[in-house]
Amino acid sequence: MPDQSGNKGLFAYFENDPDNADRHFFGRIPHSDRRGFLRGAGLTTMGAMLGMAIPYHRNMPSGFIPVAFADEDVLTGKDGLTLLNDRPVNAETPPQLLDDPITPTNRHFIRNNGLPPEDVDAASWKLTVDGMVDNPMEMSIDDLRSNFEVVTMALTVECGGNGRAFFDPPASGNQWTLGAVACSEWTGVRLKDVLAKAGVKDGVVYTAHEGADTHLSGDPDKLPISRGVPIEKAMTDNILIAFAMNGAELHPMNGAPLRLVVPGWPGSCSQKWLKRVWLRDVVHDGAKMTGTSYRVPNRPVSPGEDVAEEDFVIIERMPVKSLITHPETGTETGRDGVEVRGHAWSGDRTIERVDISIDFGATWMQAELDAPVNDGAWQNWRATVNFPQAGYYEVWARATDDAGVSQPFAIAWNPKGYLNNSMHRIGLRVA
């Protein structure tokens, strides 16, 4: 990565200082030639080589793949993701690629706050459980396997900032649209079993999670992120310390060889490259637990309002939401018997119904809805739609959970762009 960028990623470099970035990478190429190249196949080729769309390509005047970027092998094993940032790596999945009931590993989004560990060795990996426990423990992955019941569950992970791109006024941070969510099948041991064996002392309030990734600054004393959950949440049945994903190893960018999976709460609770769980007698105050990170105002605020830091509260469960994964927005369909389908989820709750509208919310039809395959999994739904005549339609989906709460049409704005669960709308041309 270029030092001239102030140690920022390539995306930030091109975004903040495109001329300099361009000179840095393409200095020896005469400017006029570069412009010429840009108009050719450059960007498409670059995107194809990466297997992704590049949203900031307008800021990359030269349009062929910089060597520094090409060397990144972090996206090996991912397919069709949209790269939002390269340092740290953040990539989301277009809705139509999330169509499978269980998200394949190559389509699970990536949200990194720091730099992932390199050359991890699963055989020598150690997890420490300490703090306010009767018996502090250090365990290998084999120890976890042999001392606790191994379970496999489909679990939904959604980034707290999914949907931030639609905020107006905009909120800073990764501009996730719809695809910072996934439901893969995870295999591991229950966090609660491990904590029970360690012996939870009276007075424990919160867990604190630490991973092996490093802070972007390179400072070894700083963690990029260390979050936790209330002990009552930690002791529920569907939180896994996972060592397998979809029946194979975890993808390196999804936390290999060991991670937490806390379904239904902000993805940030699901510490990747998990090294330590410690129990505390205070609400954890690690990196990105405090200030405005993964927090929202304690009251409704107007769009763009300044909110004092002490008025922010920690996000707990994620709200009710649904996603249309088929058809792909912008495509053409026939008139009759068009299957519309997708998923719906609501943190710590079950979805009770999903409704579909093809007339901008004027009328609704109820979709067929599957039960979750297990507690913590999203629910698949489908509806067969007959369009009354040819033309342009929007299809909207709206999930309702077992507390009777539905998705809003509009975004409840908050300063950091969290929790956007407004209805997903796609556009279709009906022939």
Ligand SMILES: Nc1nc2c(c(=O)[nH]1)N[C@H]1C(S)=C(S)[C@@H](COP(=O)(O)O)O[C@H]1N2
């Ligand atoms: N160690 C570590 N764990 C982490 C993160 C991280 O940056 N470092 N990002 C968190 C956030 S914000 C999210 S949304 C999820 C995303 O998981 P994924 O990258 O496997 O999709 O991982 C969480 N766990």
Ligand SMILES: [Mo]
């Ligand atoms: Mo996240």
